[in-house]
Amino acid sequence: MEPAQAIVAPVVALALWSMVMWAWMYYTRIPAIVASRMKMDPDAPRGEQMALLPPKVRWKADNYNHLMEQPTVFYAVALALAVIGAGDGINLYLAWAYVVIRVIHSLWQALVNKIEYRFALFALSNLPLIALCISAGIAVWA
16 A cells, blocks of 8 residues: 555544444343343334433444444545545544544443543544544645
């Protein structure tokens, strides 16, 4: 792989981490559903039934959903930087910083979920993402 495409590694790392959270979600959710003898109701409003599960079970699903939201911007901008040959140097460090902070955010949300600290981690993760977006904009339009 060309050095300017090295940014693909943190993209793959975050995608793999998302699959870890997916597995963890179901590893905890399915036993909780069975233990509660929940009957799955396709007519129940979205999420209503899952709200009956213990919070520590729901936290994993909440985080998995979060990994399907904002990181889509990361995937797009990181891959754009790789395509235009600007996925090395500071952009690579920023990408890894984003991934590391998101993994810490996931672990915090899945295990502790103190919202004020979780929000701080989320806000912190935005800093490298914003920098990556600005860097991509400069690379494309400068």
